[in-house]
Amino acid sequence: MAMETAKKMTLFGLVWPIMIELFLQFMIGTADTLMVSRISDDAVAVVGISNQFFQAVIMLFVLISSGAGIVISQKLGAGKEEEARKVASMAFTLTVGLGLVVSLFLFFGANIFVNMLHVPESLHAMTYQYIRVVGSGTIVMSAILTLSTVIRSTGNTKGPMLVAVGMNIIHIIGNYVFIFGALGLPKWGLLGVSLSTVGSRAIALLVLFYIFRKSFTGLIQWRDLRLFDRPLLKEVAKVGLPMAFSSASWTISQVILFSMIATMGAEQLAARTYLNTMESFSFLAGWSFAMAVQIQVAHLFGAGQMEKAYRSLYKALFWGELIVITNTILLFIFGKNVVGAFTDNQEIISIVVGVMALNLLLQPLKMWNMPLNNALNAVGETKYVMNISIVCMWIIAVGGTYLFGLQLGWLIYGVYVAMILDEGIRGFLVQRRWLARKKLPKESAPMIQERRGIAGQM
Template structure:
């Protein structure tokens, strides 16, 4: 394990050194999502739709954790940049305590109300049955995902991105092995269907959490974890003040995504299956950029802690250039090979026309998505989490969702009108975040 001083040296070199393991880790994670989808797709279109719907519900329930992870990154990177290592360690302990509390809440809701939550979307009965089976198992073991996420965010925030990568490599290989074993039943393992995919995720994240905790040991002398192993309510409140707007931002995005699912359900099971496919494929394409954006957030936080906001801003712009260039290439690939990609996941071909229409409308906006993600992460890394929250509220709740209800009937474009509404929302969010970041007010944020 080796952390990197991100407050000195060439910006491009520092960004690439810290981003490369994050990108690799995100690609590995995205590949596991694709493997999940591949095996689940061998069950039925209803299984694909049910798992996709369940993951959307989990994203809503996980908004607390997404915000907490962002708050952890802002605090740890800022204190690490200042050279206050024990306080950076103290932040991790408080984040883990908060993560445990929040994960218990998520577990109760997701386990007890899985069917009720999915029925709210008006999905067909077979989709609800499959989705509820997946959601219950994932909710029962959600604490493993939550705490592993927080530990990984800590390593990343101190500039050590290789350790999380190695852990992800190990657990994702294990996940790929467990998927067919638990889904279809091999040897003494019973066939669990979609529940097996969820069980594989929970088991492997538990393994990853155990490895991560063990690897924190060598940092104890510098971070003083064992001396900080008690609740600090004051620090928790400070973390939450930064995290709550991030939670709202993630919550609005997730709720809007669920509303889009409700709208798409009205177009039938095949449309729902197609949206589940393109969502997974799109997430795989975005995964490398999330690594770049996370690196930007860490560099912004550490350099603000070191008193160098100019370097923070330059880091964000460099990350934006890298991600936007990558997504331009992805746009070309999806426009050229979108049909073949979707056929891989749905051998029946029945849902492919819906998926192809999605790529034709949305993929030209991928460069704007890259810009929005980097600027949002950079603002969050600075601790200025309110601005991304406002941009998300505007683009999703006030633009995308209303237009998704209006455009299809107004223009007679059907589900393609829903895709147009999503594209307009992307444009609005990107413009808003660009103006907010350019204002420079984030440079003086105190946390």
């Protein structure tokens, strides 16, 4: 099993299914934005601020599952499959439990978040409805994220990709049926979008759970989901807690950022929504390299191949930057035509086109930053990444948005200037840390010694 897993851990073997999966997720967001734009620009603004809020909430689960994924990859690299299996079961149980709590909170407390986001009064009713319906499905999304992460950590990146294909198709069909009243059904507008979102995710969850149960040599049983191994839980916590604290801080900072953008007006908010969609296209291929390198570095680190782990980051960084820079240039050239497909509001189009030039700097800086963060997390440097992230996101991203965007009146241009400074400074700091850790930490030595001992006994 260990040799079979190692064969799956090549960079490009991991990357291409992740890239396709992320592209399909991007297509879901694009389909939402394009179809919702046929309702109104106000509806687009509602989806934009709500989905950004949901992304912030979901980051809590992303980082918890990512912590477990790192430990799983390290354990598989060290030949400890049974421990990896236990970690996977615990991660699923924990995130589902937390997801249930968050789902209930969002369903019954949707009004709290509408007010907290400073949504324009004219958008209150639509935002409340959207947050309530989609938010109640947080338990489904949290489970999907955990299962996808666990499955990828075993080297199987094709499974989540194929599930994403099916989810994408179901979601687009659901949007068409519910928004436009196809097949004789009533036109439910934004409510239909939210129902289509939750429904497609629920179906995806069932398929992913089936794959999850067969991801290890021994079939995962229902009783496994009730078991907790304290030492293993401590290992996950050591990696995952700093990531979770960083995620919680990021969640709050994003809510504040979008609440500040909301005070700038509906046009600024809608422009940011369109920009998010377009930027996702620019960055998703690069992000797939960042996700793949975390799995690869964690596996190599667990196997004791530390020099190879160190060098693998730069291969991912080179290819990721090449793709991101190319995509960003294309977006800059054709951006006006792209946003024109979503809206005919000239003020919104003007804002989006103006910000495109700033993306020529922002997106490559993001690509520089994220693989380095993931690689450092994969070798246990989660506390350092957490400290750098929290300080920079609050002082530079949030503080810069307030200063440039609101106080100096640069509006969304000020937001992007702050984000550029944030990504640039963090990228410099994590790059310096990675260079300083060329001889990676020796935490994996016990794993290596134990594997050698087992091999000697055989």
